[in-house]
Amino acid sequence: MKKILIMTPDIEGPVRNGGIGTAFTALATTLAKKGDDVDVLYTCGDYSESSVSKFSDWSRIYSTFGINLLRTGLIKEINIDAPYFRRKSYSIYLWLKENNIYDTVISCEWQADLYYTLLSKKNGTDFENTKFIVNTHSSTLWADEGNYQLPYDQNHLELYYMEKMVVEMADEVVSPSQYLIDWMLSKHWNVPEERHVILNCEPFQGFVTRDDVTVKINEKPASGVELVFFGRLETRKGLDIFLRALRKLSDEDKESISGVTFLGKNVTMGKTDSFTYIMNQTKNLGLAVNVISDYDRTNANEYIKRKNVLVIIPSLVENSPYTVYECLINNVNFLASNVGGIPELIPQEHHAEVLFIPTPVDLYGKIHYRLKNINIKPGLAESQDNIKEAWFVAVERKNNRAFKKINEANSPLVSVCITHFERHHLLQQALASIKSQTYQNIEVILVDDGSTTEDSHRYLNLIENDFNSRGWKIVRSSNNYLGAARNLAARHASGEYLMFMDDDNVAKPFEVETFVTAALNSGADVLTTPSDLIFGEEFPSPFRKMTHCWLPLGPDLNIASFSNCFGDANALIRKEVFEKVGGFTEDYGLGHEDWEFFAKISLQGYKLQIVPEPLFWYRVANSGMLLSGNKSAKTTRVSDV
Structure with a gap:
């Protein structure tokens, strides 16, 4: 039995609808069910998006599934003169030195939590018996490119470097897509030779839906198709492409549509927010428009699994999104852009039916086609058994690097x-x-x-x-x-x-x-x-x-x-x-x-x-x-x- 730590700034419960959180919760429960001793360290301290449950509540819930949910934040006993993400990574390094009990530590590159820890291992000074797997999901540079966003301060710029180094110093890199590995290589990152593509595990279904949110499910299915934009309500997720495609709908198209729903997190957009922006852009659409931004992952999936729903995922850049993954495993009808690692999730023979080029014209064409051919459900390209087995092998794979020690032959003046x-x-x-x-x-x-x-x-x-x-x-x-x-x-x-x-x-x-x-x-x-x-x-x-x-x-x-x-x-x-x-x-x-x-x-x-x-x-x-x-x-x- 392995002693495993999954360390993450995003985890289901304290964080709502985070792709990284979904992936690590799924991995933690999968490993715990196998029989491994699994701790999850949430690295954002007191930060929580849960309005009804305290961290102690979530810790108790996780414990019922054999997982010890912990948290850590910035160290308070030491005044560290450095920008935020340096201080955060260093606080985690000190925590790991005090809790050096793990066979395997799994974390992501985002926020570079492992930066100083991996430096210490590369120096041969700590963690000789611990294997570090970096499960890549979305570096800040990658996300900023997708959002056409320049770094806005030094702290932000430092993350580009720290996240790159976390990948380069890992004992092993696991990516849910070949696309993301290729992207890192194209940026001249020295990605370790020990690198593997393993899809994320199936999302954990053991959490109950939120009591404070009622999922809006009509007793009778709507007479027309409901178009549901599914994802964070921002440019990178294709919001503007979807809005422009809606303007191309003909009167005949609209007769087949019961309404349009935007299902995702509300975000700041310049001087306004997503909700206001969407309502302004759709006021002359001639269709019922609804924005739902308070659902967690479980609630959101209940919503899209209803009948007569066509989910639209028009992202400009993606790695291996759970929005697409969950449509595939839940037999939800959907359309998705053909970017990033999305095609790797879908069987090749169904690409032409469910994928589109992320432009308003191509998206409109696919919506028009699917309104008349809605039931296309390709399923996930890889079986869950194969995904689990690949993760088990990665965790069990030995880290053979031994530290060099000072001796008579290695004691320079x-x-x-x-x-x-x-x-x-x-x-x-x-x-x-x-x-x-x-x-x-x-x-x-x-x-x-x-x-x-x-x-x-x-x-x-x-x-x-x-x-x-x-x-x-x-x-x-x-x-x-x-x-x-x-x-x-x-x-x-x-x-x-x-x-x-x-x-x-x-x-x-x-x-x-x-x-x-x-x-x-x-x-x-x-x-x-x-x-x-x-x-x-x-x-x-x-x-x-x-x-x-x-x-x-x-x-x-x-x-x-x-x-x-x-x-x-x-x-x-x-x-x-x-x-x-x-x-x-x-x-x-x-x-x-x-x-x-x-x-x-x-x-x-x-x-x-x-x-x-x-x-x-x-x-x-x-x-x-x-x-x-x-x-x-x-x-x-x-x-x-």
């Missing part, structure tokens, strides 16, 4: 390059933290960047014998600022890797070991890490709990145009690569040389990756680099890369 200027009392903390490292094959190159005070010189003289005994180096220079000081340290370094460190930061005991482990497993040329923030002159205990964190994203060059999304200079860098890109720039008095360096690394095709576990304490102080210098000049240098 790391040169810790520390720059110092007039802060010997904090330098003591930095050096003490390096001496406490769990990884032993290190050397320290300490560059004093022109300190002038007697106390600083006395301290450097004091530690010189200890440095000599360890084979470490103290390099004294004139004051040339950070970029030059770091480059000077690198020139004196003998290690395969360089780890840069400021004199006011403190390394966590496992920093170097974790960096080296990540380098061995990921093959990255540069590794950065979140900053665990400390304040004033505190010397943190190794067991200090994180309260504030600066969380970088990674090498997304789109976001790098606006801000340093790469990470702090307290990073591990392959020395050979450092030298090839020319090290840091040496402009006196200007910062952001790390941002600029990381941008050059990424633009030249070297691999930069983040270690999600914060590996050092970053000191926030009024005299720190974070708060000083010419901001405009610093930013200009990055834009020139």
Whole structure:
């Protein structure tokens, strides 16, 4: 029996009419019925579209079907300095570290819940015994293309990158359509070789219909055919195409039609909403028009299964929609656009009868034909038994990747390059933290960047014998600022890797070991890490709990145009690569040389990756680099890369 976690921002109950929620509820109940131990983690916290049932009610309902329904939201104990979806993914990463009990975790790419978790696995630092399956449904970029929508803020733009990386880092990708895999490949996504097309499971039918909603079913079937638009009431679902096709109906056509119903979620459309837009567009139609936007999936399916109904699904872009799927398995008469993965759901011999090109003219032609030939029910292209068996095989399929471990053959020399200027009392903390490292094959190159005070010189003289005994180096220079000081340290370094460190930061005991482990497993040329923030002159205990964190994203060059999304200079860098890109720039008095360096690394095709576990304490102080210098000049240098 497998211990399985299905992790999703959309699940039936708390969310109404979501395709991803329908798919994961169906998969969860299918696996539970087989005998697997299934947890479902809803990742949107307190968000709920259920007006009559609390989350605890839904948890109890799921438990009756052998499923443990859990939820998590943004972590409240840590102040994370990052946009929303970074914070959300990181909160989930922390949850999974605390609940590392699963054989298999299944999630989707949408909202990138697994981003930091999969980074950690790729680094060989966590989740060695857990297989991660990404069940692709609809990335934000894919949906935006369908809606002709440009990204409206940085947070939105970040999702494009994070969702792409979630797919690329998965142990296995399962898509309900070959179409979506082909779309990802066309965007140059590095989709894993372990990828499979498996249709979604049949929707779960165990939930009762909502008591607060009455499904409008006439006792006597209407004399004519009711046209039912089925789907979210938005452009991407073909709303405008359907409305324009309706205008082409002849008087003869209208005599065969009892009315037109729009069945789907009401959404904002510019300065108005779907309901208002539909009513304005159909006021001269000459047919009864009804908009139903409060049904959940169960209620909606009861509605479309009535007699004399012709469902219209005119989507402009689709993956493998349940609107079509449920028409097929419930023998509902329908028409659907021939886009995306829709044709893969329908037996080939019925394509000409039920599919249309998503234009008003072609849709009208098919409506005209079907008004006289309504009863065409092709059934689903794949059997439910085959779908279930394919999912069982995917869950059971072993993940054979073993982590590389540090040993005598894999223990490269790391040169810790520390720059110092007039802060010997904090330098003591930095050096003490390096001496406490769990990884032993290190050397320290300490560059004093022109300190002038007697106390600083006395301290450097004091530690010189200890440095000599360890084979470490103290390099004294004139004051040339950070970029030059770091480059000077690198020139004196003998290690395969360089780890840069400021004199006011403190390394966590496992920093170097974790960096080296990540380098061995990921093959990255540069590794950065979140900053665990400390304040004033505190010397943190190794067991200090994180309260504030600066969380970088990674090498997304789109976001790098606006801000340093790469990470702090307290990073591990392959020395050979450092030298090839020319090290840091040496402009006196200007910062952001790390941002600029990381941008050059990424633009030249070297691999930069983040270690999600914060590996050092970053000191926030009024005299720190974070708060000083010419901001405009610093930013200009990055834009020139």
